[in-house]
Amino acid sequence: MAAPVRDVTEDEARFFRDNGWVRLPGLVAPDLAGRLRRRALDRLAARRRTAGSGLVDRAFGQDRDIAEHDAEFWALAASPALARGAVRLLTGVQRVRLQVTNLLVKEPGEHGRTVFHQDFPWMPMDTSAMLTVWLALADVPADMGSLRFFTGSHRYGTLGRTFVREGDxxxxxxxWLRDLELSPPLDLAAGDATVHSALTVHGAPQNRRDTPRLSFTATYFDAAALYTGAPYGQTDGLDLEVNRPFDHPRFPLVPVE
Incomplete structure (x- = not known):
């Protein structure tokens, strides 16, 4: 059964195309957000988690491909409404594939800020038509570490990789990015989401509350994108063919109906 997800409006799509990000209040029903939050907390409690030492690990913890292990997260990630929203937001895209899902946690006192970065410079796709839905599973007031975006930064192309060198x-x-408008601090309720382009420079402050920031992300990309062959942990060893589409179970097409 499809997850209860509302459709993206044309005004929201226009805002996204102009700014590179958009806030989607009430994207999923509150009862679904509550169920997913409980499942996420159960999964995190059941897993033996050790703090990593990498630059990303210092910013947040993650449970990659959560939808592959949990049917309710899969139902959300494979929701036709989310796919329709991604198609509406991305210019010139007819269908999308699911690239990755993630359960993200930013623990107070353990994780610091998420430095400003783009998502796309790491990717082995030949087009940047890609976006990430960032869903609050519990209320995320701004000082808990909701995302902030440099508005319009998606217009400047690929700006290089982050999380590579200390202090970079x-x-x-x-x-010059500081000349762009920085999105305001966002207070998100459970079930609210933000969406950002893979070219939008974004980051998040440290969690200054006394409870973990908990969110779910799903990333979608143009189904017509071709594989470039660039090294990438998710695609290495999958025997994808260079200059061919990502026709592999790891990147399923998501129906829009």
Whole structure:
């Protein structure tokens, strides 16, 4: 059964195309957000988690491909409404594939800020028509670490990789980004979401509350994208063919109806 997800409006799509990000209040029904939150907490409690030492690990914890292990998260990620929304938001895209899902947790006192970065520079796709839905599973007030975005930064193409060197991020490499408008601090209720382009420079502050920030993300990309062969952990060893579509079970087409 499809997850209860509302459709993206044309006004929201226009805002996304202009700004590179959009807030989607009440994207999923509150009862679904509550069920997913409980499942997420149960999964996190059942797993023996050790803090990593990498630059990403210092910013947040993650349970990659959560939808492959949990039917309710899969039902959400494979929701036709989410696929329709992604198609509506991305210019010139007819269908989308699911690239990855993630359960993200930002623990107070353990994780620091998420430095400003783009998602796309790591990707082995030949087109940047890609976006991430970031869903609050519990209320996420701004000082818990909701995302912030440099508005319009998606217009400037690929700006290089972050999380590579200590003390290096998109702002240190490109100080001119500060001339762009930074999105306001966002207070999100459970079931609210933000969506950002893979080219939008974004980051998040440290969680200054006393409870973990809990969110679910699903990333979608143009089904017509071709594989470039660039090294990437998710695609290495899958025997994908260069200059061919991502026709592999790891990247399922998501129906829009």
């Amino acid at each position: 991020d998109a702002l240190t490499r490109h100080p």
